[in-house]
Amino acid sequence: MSNSDKQILIAVSGSIAAYKACELVRALTKEGYPVRVIMTRNATEFIGPITFEALTGKKVRVDEYEEGMAHIDAKNSAAVMAVVPATANIIGKMANGIADDLVTSTYLAANCPVIVAPAMNPFMYAHPSVQRNLKRLAEDGVILADPSAGVVICGDEGYGKLADVSSIQTLIVNAFRKNL
Numbered sequence: 001m002s003n004s005d006k007q008i009l010i011a012v013s014g015s016i017a018a019y020k021a022c023e024l025v026r027a028l029t030k031e032g033y034p035v036r037v038i039m040t041r042n043a044t045e046f047i048g049p050i051t052f053e054a055l056t057g058k059k060v061r062v063d064e065y066e067e068g069m070a071h072i073d074a075k076n077s078a079a080v081m082a083v084v085p086a087t088a089n090i091i092g093k094m095a096n097g098i099a100d101d102l103v104t105s106t107y108l109a110a111n112c113p114v115i116v117a118p119a120m121n122p123f124m125y126a127h128p129s130v131q132r133n134l135k136r137l138a139e140d141g142v143i144l145a146d147p148s149a150g151v152v153i154c155g156d157e158g159y160g161k162l163a164d165v166s167s168i169q170t171l172i173v174n175a176f177r178k179n180l
């Protein structure tokens, strides 16, 4: 694959903010960026793969074992990988080298810049284990799109809301252009 075939790889995990990944993907494709989506199994409880397939025109992979080596295909085509939204669970797995699904296997195999945009309940976000995992990801070179403060859907207030889609988009586009 030549560099010009490289894409933006969006990995969606199982957060209530998954619908915002649709906005992000739409904004990127509208500007002409080549985008490919992979999802965790739990993310499909929130948004169907067919939505991202319609937005990108490309097959969305969820199952690592369905066909070929999906994690290698995904990482080979990626100029940048962005986990949006990133659950506490996926952050914990990424920070600890666990690769038990397509998204986490792709992350470990990826040789491109990786962006993580956490989204979760403020108490989850403030939990020492989540903060420890985020610190570790930053030390590993992951670019963090820090969440903003506000009232989340369950009514709790604090940091944990997914960062603005436009600011995540800017981080992705900058990393994509640099790594082409």
Ligand SMILES: Cc1cc2nc3c(=O)[nH]c(=O)nc-3n(C[C@H](O)[C@H](O)[C@H](O)COP(=O)(O)O)c2cc1C
Residues within 6 Å of the ligand: 012, 013, 014, 015, 016, 017, 040, 041, 042, 043, 086, 087, 088, 089, 090, 119, 120, 121, 124
């Ligand atoms: C309605 C609902 C909303 C959820 N929203 C979030 C969320 O925003 N952030 C988060 O970390 N977990 C959230 N969870 C819990 C995750 O879905 C759960 O931890 C799951 O194991 C994540 O799987 P994944 O990381 O493989 O996608 C939510 C669960 C439910 C039922």
